[in-house]
Amino acid sequence: MEIKEAQKLVDNWIKKYGVRYFSELTNTAILSEEVGELARIMARQYGDQSFKKSEEYLNTKEHLADEMADVLWVLICLANQTGVDLTEAFQKNIDKKTKRDKTRHLENKKLL
Numbered sequence: 496m497e498i499k500e501a502q503k504l505v506d507n508w509i510k511k512y513g514v515r516y517f518s519e520l521t522n523t524a525i526l527s528e529e530v531g532e533l534a535r536i537m538a539r540q541y542g543d544q545s546f547k548k549s550e551e552y553l554n555t556k557e558h559l560a561d562e563m564a565d566v567l568w569v570l571i572c573l574a575n576q577t578g579v580d581l582t583e584a585f586q587k588n589i590d591k592k593t594k595r596d597k598t599r600h601l602e603n604k605k606l607l
Contacts, residue, residue, distance in 0.1 A: 498582045505571045519576050526569040533562040 496504075509516055517525065536559050538544045546554050574581045600606055 498585060499580070501567075502571055502575055502581060505568065506575050509572070509575075516572055516576050519573060522569055522573050522576065526566065526573065529562065529565040529569055533559075533566055536562055 516522065536553055539546045539550070540554065540559065552558070571581065573579075574584075
């Protein structure tokens with residue numbers, strides 16, 4: 496699926512099942528919440544924290560994938576609400592990073 500298709504799929508879902516988009520401010524708060532849930536799992540699976548006994552159900556690749564998809568969903572909602580074409584924005588971002596960092600990481604001794 497292309498990003499443009501994902502934006503349309505989310506928009507169609509919102510119109511059919513979601514009644515309407517939450518406000519942009521609400522969706523920004525929800526995005527922060529979803530990123531926090533993803534960060535919690537990342538800190539425990541890949542970082543120095545460990546899962547509490549009550550959190551063991553979170554320690555699966557499927558749950559990690561679901562949290563990433565939640566972040567993507569809300570980001571797409573915000574893009575739709577604000578008229579951002581994520582395909583175009585992402586390509587411009589790659590171009591910016593390529594121009595700015597063409598040799599930066601290749602020359603970074605910390606990465607070698």
